[in-house]
Amino acid sequence: MLDAFGQPQSIVVLGGTSDIAGAVVDRLCARRCRTVVLAGRDPARLRDAAARATRAGATQLSEVVFDAREVTAAGTTVDRCFDAAGDVDVVLLAVGVLSGRDNELDAAHAADVAAVTYAWPVAAATRAAARLVDQGYGRLVVLSSVAAVRVRRANFVYASAKAGLDAFALELADTVRASGVTVQVIRPGFVRTKMTAGLPAAPFATTPAAVADAVVTGLATTDTVIWVPQALRWVFGVLTLLPTAIWKRLPG
Amino acid sequence: MVEPRSREELRHLLDATGPRVDTSSIIARGLGRSYGDAAQCAGGRVVRLQGSPHIGAVDANTGTIDVEAGVSLDALMRHTLMRGWFVPVTPGTRQVTVGGALAADVHGKNHHRDGSICAHVESLTLESPAGTFEVGPERDPELFWATAGGMGLTGVITRATLRLLPVETDRMVVDTDRFDDLDAVMAAMEEGDDRYRYSVAWVDCTAGSRAGRAVLTRGDHARREDLGPVRRRPGARGSSGLPATRLGVPHRLPLHPLNGATIRAFNEAWYRRAPRQRRDEIQPLGRFFHPLDGVADWNRLYGPRGFVQYQFVVGPTDGALVRRAIELFSSRALPSFLAVLKRFGPGDPGPLSFPMAGWTLAVDLPVGPELLPRTLDELDELVAGAGGRVYLAKDARLRPELLAAMYPRAGDLARTRRRVDPAGILRSDLSRRLSID
Known part of the structure; x- marks a missing residue:
């Protein structure tokens, strides 16, 4: 169950091997979380993530292997995670893959990015929301990105997929609100992780630890959108109003 | 939320074995005044007893x-x-309802002398999945005590026979004393509480150097000769000594009036208002027992994030832990609107019943400060280490690992529950959160 401060006793992490997911699980297990279900693509990395969760204090661990390119299997994957957990207090959805400038016109790559960053997460979030509604309570935390707020050239396939997921999650939040289930969208700026290794950092760059802190404190609130760092909310309030000609000339 | 209209409907809700029955979790709720999740049941059913309930006549011989x-x-x-x-x-x-009061085994300002409410119950009727049970301290004491303070986890209490207290008037005779520090008020309580039926102290947990100053109010029911000629009988002038609710708090407030500054100001005013010493003051019942009932929906003052109540009890020789708690709240700037200190008498045999002989401190803490969850976790450890416990009727955040240390007889409850609820459908968010089997 969630306690008075929104702290969970059980969590399902879809994308359980990501740096941000690891940092979130560390923090939650240091407080109340004991049941952790990690779903990811690479069994070896899942084992590492599970060992890290155990060190953080998890006592009941399960690993579920899935491939986010298999969009139609998303529902089954989510069901396996829920069945392994029992009561699920929080679902963290942190699945996505970055696109770059090297293969902007590669259709197969675009299809992959769209499937992993948009289609699979949408299907998984839908199933997770349905399971939480059946359960009568719970929180779905969707990892979006500030890239979703205004798409830019540098990673437009990824950013457009995040834009779709972000918009989807906001409406999903409305759809399930009356049931006692809540959906929260996290919009970090540039995060220094495995996924962004080698890329030049953008202004307001942040770390997995900072994003995880924001997720954990966000659990105590009912805010639908959480920006990391918070200042980005105001920065992007302005950036979305910029004329395209100026937007395209901005560095980073 | 389900509201059965008859005993048959309630039986049907609890029936976990018949054909076409709903076997999802179920828990009873009274007036919903628990601060925590004791009467919530996410994804399950919350039962409220409907209609205008019946009050029998007082048996003048037995009271x-x-x-x-x-x-x-x-x-x-x-x-x-x-x-x-x-x-x-x-x-x-x-x-609060009678059923809720028994399920939480509530205590009052007279615990040091009279114990908690279940010590005054002759018998009660319990509707459980396994059947209807008439229980009391003499009749099936195991099930009676499992139900006393059992947080609704043995079934739905539908009726009770209570022993009342005879009173001559609807007024209280109250002595008030103000103390500059915690040691003084605790010494005064240890020394003098036994002379009063009711005793409770308000303690300041806010201001750094002033933390621990206190106002102690103690009293008893006024007798006829304590009053002037006008208020001879209870109910004279058509009053019961209990005022109607006079003030209200609107649903949406532009800002949240209870913050660090206003809480400090309130505590300052509360302390200043109290006389250094006053004897034999006549007070109406409502003001003495239920000051907050005068303001409807006062909880809204805390804003949308709300507050948590934290109440613990530790043994008579662990008064230092009360001091430690007040120091923690005060030094970490965790403001408490009202902190209430009281001495308990011996507890009763209920495995989840809260009171035990010693000191109890209850505080209201607005949710928000980052240090709050961790501070309460630290206090839990200290309380459990000292053989004390926190009050489940107010809890919404205890670590499940500490339940067994705080309530070592919780296992007895599990045994009784298997007898009256073999399918295990009586569950609340509290029982799920703390893994109470």
Whole structure:
């Protein structure tokens, strides 16, 4: 169950091997979380993530292997995670893959990015929301990105997929609100992780630890959108109003 | 939320074996005044007893009364005061049901002398999945005590026979003393509480150097000769000594009035208002027992994030832990609107019943400060280490690992539960959060 401060006793992490997911699980297990279900693509990395969760204090661990390119299997994957957990207090959805400038016109790559960053997460979030509604309570935390707020050239396939997921999650939040289930969208700026290794950092760059802190404190609130760092909310309030000609000339 | 209209409908809700039955979790709720999740059941069913519940006549020979469990203590007091009787135990609000009061085994300002409410129960009727049970301290004591303070986890209490307290008037005779520090008030309570039926101290947990200053109020029911000629009988002038709710708090407030500064100001005013020493003051019942009942929906003052109540008890020789708690709240700037200190007498045999002999401190803490969850976790460890416990009726954040240390007889409850609820459908968010089997 969630306690008075929104702290969970059980969590399902879809994308359980990501740096941000690891940092979130560390923090939650240091407080109340004991049941952790990690779903990811690479069994070896899942084992590492599970060992890290155990060190953080998890006592009941399960690993579920899935491939986010298999969009139609998303529902089954989510069901396996829920069945392994029992009561699920929080679902963290942190699945996505970055696109770059090297293969902007590669259709197969675009299809992959769209499937992993948009289609699979949408299907998984839908199933997770349905399971939480059946359960009568719970929180779905969707990892979006500030890239979703205004798409830019540098990673437009990824950013457009995040834009779709972000918009989807906001409406999903409305759809399930009356049931006692809540959906929260996290919009970090540039995060220094495995996924962004080698890329030049953008202004307001942040770390997995900072994003995880924001997720954990966000659990105590009912805010639908959480920006990391918070200042980005105001920065992007302005950036979305910029004329395209100026937007395209901005560095980073 | 389900509201059965008859005993048959309630039986049907609890029936976990028949054909076409709903076997999802179920828990009873009274007036919903638990601060925590004791009467919530996410994804399951919350049962409320409907209609205007029946209050029987007071048996003048034995001083007992038969009441349906959905009766509020407010209604019960209004009914019995006119006839010269008072409820044996009242918590800080009258807006709780008899069923809820028994399920939480509530205590009042007279615990040091009279124990908690279940010590004044002759018998009760319990509707459980396994059947209907008539229980009391003599009749099936195992199930009776599992139900006393059992947080609804043995079934739905539908009726009780309570022993009332005879009173001559609807007023209180109150002595008030103000103390500059915690040691002084605790010494005064240890020395003098036994001379009073009711005793409670308000303690300042806010201001750094002033933390621990206190106002102690103690009293008893006024007798006829304590009053002037006008207020001879309870109910004279048509009053029961219990005011109607006068003030309200609107649903949406432009800002949240209870913050660090206003809480400090309130505590300052509360302290200053109290006389250094006053003897034999005549007070109306409501003001003495239920000051917050005068303001409807006062909880809204805390804003949308709300607050948590934290109440613990530690043994008579662990008073230092009370000091430690107040130091923690004060030094970490965790403001408490009202902190209440009281001495408990011996507890009763209920495995989840909260009171035990010693000191209890209850605080209201606004949710928000980052240090709050961790500070309460630290206090839990200290309390459990000292053999104390926190009050489940107010809890919404205890670590499940500490339950067994705080309630070592919780295993007895599990045994009784298997007898009356073999399918395990009686569950609440509290029982799920703390893994109470």
